[in-house]
Amino acid sequence: MPKSYLQITPELARRIKLVVADVDGTLLSDGDEVSSPVARAIRALEQAGIMVGFDSGRPFTRLEPLAASLNASGPVIAENGCVAKLKCGAGLYDLGYSRQPALKALTKFKADFPTAIREAFDYKDRLIDVGFFADGVPHVELLKRMEGVQLLDSGYMLHMIQNGVSKGKSLKRILGLIGDGQIHPDEVMVFGDSATDISLFTEFENSVLVINPRLPKEQTIDICRQAKFQSKLSFGDGFVEVITYLLKQRSDATF
Ligand SMILES: [Mg+2]
Structure with missing residues (x-):
């Protein structure tokens, strides 16, 4: 079972350089708009020097405008890892996959x-x-x-x-091209809610399961096995509580 997000230590919190989140079920429950607290949490991460990226099952047409509206500086990976841009507005990075x-x-x-x-x-x-x-x-x-x-x-x-394509593998493939090119996998924190995020959780050790109460229990068993931490609240509220705690742990560590 994943640990509570309250187990995120100041040391781990200070190590994080990139946060990558799934969108549907993780940042929001329905529709296309994230809540103001989610937008504020993403802004606070960027202001703290932590890049924010997205790794979603959405196509670019429904993912990139969201990333742009949040002024996120990290990678945008769409279609469950099939297509990627190193940052919002950049050209397609060719991962070489076929439809x-x-x-x-x-x-x-x-x-x-x-x-x-x-x-x-x-x-x-x-x-x-x-x-x-x-x-x-x-x-x-x-x-x-x-x-x-x-x-x-x-x-x-x-x-x-x-076969062989996954959200987690694609993020790992482009990681060396993001930011200063020096981001190590253990400096990444990934957020997801469902089976499509398991690869993120297996490829990156600092993983957070955001509770999605709509998923049937049998669908969450595997992902629970893989997640390191979990939120208490669901959807965007869960993301915000973990980010708030992460940022607090970083600032505590500097005093
Ligand atoms: Mg999801």
Whole structure:
């Protein structure tokens, strides 16, 4: 089980140079707007010299404007690790992933379950990840028809991405190109709420599970095993309480 965020020590708090957060279920529960306390917490991190980045299942069209509105200086990784920008407004960093294996599987799903399979509302905005809904089709039936791709359930929609791609691996791949290029994995703190964030938690030791009370319990078992810390409050309130504590621990340590 993860420890309470109150176990974050001043030493660890002072070490953090980059905070990377998932968005849906972690910074917000619904919609596109983060709350004012979340925006303030992100501003406070940046003012304390800690870069803030995002690693989300959203496409850039729904992630980058959010990052820009928060004046975050860190990386923007979209589509569950399939595509990345080193910072908001930068060009695409080529991770070399393909959409073809996922499209092939989607074609099979549509042929076998024509009434159940629906492309997600932001399907056309996605460059690599295929977002979709499969009303009533058991995951095991989908898995039988997939080759070279993984199925992810974010709690908001289903995603298919090429095998080997993950939020955590993509962040690790570009880490050496962020900021001064000297950020070490143990100087990163990652925040997530669901199964799609497990790779962030396994690749980066300083991980925080933000409580998402909407997720079924069986979906949180694996991520609970991997998270180092957890929030008490849910969604954005949970993120804010942990960031507030982290910043307090840093300032305590300087006196
Ligand atoms: Mg999430």
